[in-house]
Amino acid sequence: METSTTSSIVSRLGGGSGIDMTQLARDLAETRFLAQIGQLESRSEALQARISAASTLRSQITQLASALGDRIRNGDLSPSASLANPAVARVQVASSSSASGSYALEVQQLASAQMLAGNAYAGSGELVGEGTLTIRFGNIAGGSFTEDTGRTPATITVEATDTLADVAGKINASASGLTAYVAQTASGAQLVVKGETGEANGFVIEASGASASGGTPVAGNIDFLAWNPAGDSGQLRAAAQDAQFLFDTIAMSSASNSVTGLPEGLSLTLTQTNVGAPTRISFDDKNSAITAMMGDFTAALNDLTGALAELASPLSGELGNDPGARALKRELASLSTEIVIPNAAPGEPATLADLGLARTREGNFRLDADRLRDTLANNPAAAGAMFTTGLFGVFATIDNLAREVSRSTDPGSLGGSITRYTAQAGTIDERLEKIAEQQEALRERLVRQFAATDRNVTASQSTLSFLQNQIAAWNGRNGN
Template sequence: MTTSGSSIISALGAGSGVDFTKLAQDISAASFAAQRDQLTARKTALEAQISAAGQLRGSLTELASALGDRIRNGDLSPRGTLANAAVATVNVLPGSAPRGNFALEVTELAAAQTLLSRPFASRDALVGEGTLTLRFGTAGASSFTPDAARAPIEITLTATDTLATLATKITQATGGSVQAYVATGTGGAQLVMKGQEGAANGFVIEAALPPSAPPDPEPAPPLAAGDPRYLAWAPAPGDTLRTGTARDAAFRLDGVAMTSPTNRVTGLPGGFGLTLTGTNPGAPTTLSFAGNSAAVSRVMTDLVAALNEIVGQINDLAAPVGGELANDPGARELRRDLAALAGQVLMPSATGGAPRTLGDLGLALNRDGTFRLDSARLNRTLETSPDAAAAMFTTGATGVFAAFDRLARETGLSGDPGSLGGSQRRFQRQLEASDERLARIAEQQEALRERLTREFTASERRVAASQSTLAFIRQQVDIWSARER
């Protein structure tokens, strides 16, 4: 049976049963959910735009870098050919473009001094206690002129030093500028010392006994193994211990007399070098340079393929619908720059019919913005101006590499709002602004949660008070009901 008292209790309830802390958190989160979701989506889009712009910039930079490496280290440099290949080999410095023909006459090759010691019984024979001093300079047939710029090298010999340990000490003390080893022949063991190429790298050996050694008797006996002075050497007429004399290379290039301290000659006209391997006195040989047309064709084929890869990336990333860089000014400018490549003048100082543009090397633009190689035009250029075509592939201020290097740099300029670099900077600022706005929303959401929590806590206290009152009323109702029975 339901009484009027029990109806009142049912209406008032036995308690709130509500988690006010979670309720405050849910309400505050829901209040800012739309703004937060919108900003998060915006951040995701901006990050994709930054990545897309970086991808295009990276592709251009990689293309310019790869082109530079190929010019510096590949086969694009002109090839030098010697009519007499036994005289020298030709080296072209990376990025250089020597031209023309030269007459080369080599009269003398550079050589290093080779010196033998007097014979010893074996490689383990003691050399005697004392000091050896190596002095460097020009060692003539019977004279020596020291090099004042090079300090002498002093080697201390102990009582236990052998011919073998002395060889090691000489090599180490000179830093390898004099290589020493022991060779055992029919006459016994001898110390072999080899210097470096060049007339100024000759050397003499001075030897001295230790200060504690007794003076030589009179008359002094002949020097013998075991006395460090047995190892001393200086140029003298009739000497047989020096088997190789240090000298410079001597040659003529187009009749101009030149010397080199080594057989590796650098700094020649146009950036080429020579490694001298033989002599041809009185019979100059012809050295000629020619561009490598096959290599130019290969690099143009590869360049067209690389450009089409970049165009494909632009088409995907800057597609009007769904492209991360749709309607982006940086992507549009890059597309225009690529379209103008074929007609851009790369060699402003070219004269006559010499190639000046990438179009002269066969680069052609299709209607859809992709590229193709016009082989007929490239072949005409290589047939009529092979050297001029090869000269376009240098790492200097003009030419193919300079054009792509400049394009990559200009595309990445963050201060230019019309470049990809400017776009990236703009996207980055917008991303930072979104992060700041999300941080403010988080602060506002937390403030709302704290306020609601305080209000709900106060409400809960009021509910608790109501429940106490309800409990009292329930007791009274129970008493009244008992009396009615």
């Protein structure tokens, strides 16, 4: 009877059972907060699903706008023009151009830069004499020079040990717009100096200093490098002049052969004169590219509406009651009838519906090929003008929509929803971190308590062992 009671006491106290008090404390601490953690993690998973769904929709509309912009800027929808005589110029069109009409071009004179080939030296290593070269800029007409006093002259300091090649290097390093090199000719080594194109970029070279001749210079005198139009003896090989051309019979000029600021975003690189034989600039037909674009655009919109319908389903969608998703639905529902060219003339296309975009009863999009064909046949230029990167048009409409749905400060947009859900998820993470701290504190307290209990059990076991021995001894004596 006594032995049975003792075993029961030991069993209840855990003595000799091998119980891991540390693990027991950990298990109890985890169990204490298990329900709270489960609820919070479930809410966190739901929020992450909403963030992912809203991000997916936002990404789709942003990618659509980006792809459309790239196609207009660089693809088959980019405005382009051609010349009937392509030898006269190369023509480019800005991506924001409405690209319509045609223009006449007659190039009368190409822009050129002044070029000097100086007096001949025996070789590029010849010393040129100590002194200073001052290069002044302005207009040269005949034998006269008119300085541009608003432009800083280039000052080249020449040392006594400098050669003709050294002078060329110093001119190149002067950041004056001039370039220089030494040409080895039949006459000897000549310093060639070139300016920038345009009649205002003519220049003269003045020389002064210790080696100046004071009279008729020779190689070794610094003023042997000087030049002005009044004393030219063949050094001037090309004069600085502006390009002169007629654009639609209007006389225009340019300091370079690259001409910008023309109508319809046109820019030209003039390459040849065509005096008396004007050529015509015309814009390339984009009808086939527009038709292909509208087909791709309609398909992309249907991908977006399909994803929106699934993710914003009232019953099973992650964004079933999301204000940003509802706003996007409204925007897409009115997209085909939205005016994208507010300044369109009467009878010209102004909406995406004019380009064949139609809405179905099911809320999807379809391409009305007949309406698109009529628009391209009756208003090809106006239809092409709807595909620019300017303030209005198809791209501007989709780009504005993408910006609106991505606006993080608007609680009624997808961007606002992402911001809100992210903040809520962050709050849950903070609560989980706090629970983890509380859980650890509880575990440490239980470990301390169980350690004390374990010491008590050990002491009890020692007492029981003593009692068992005493009982056994008594029983032995009674048996005798």
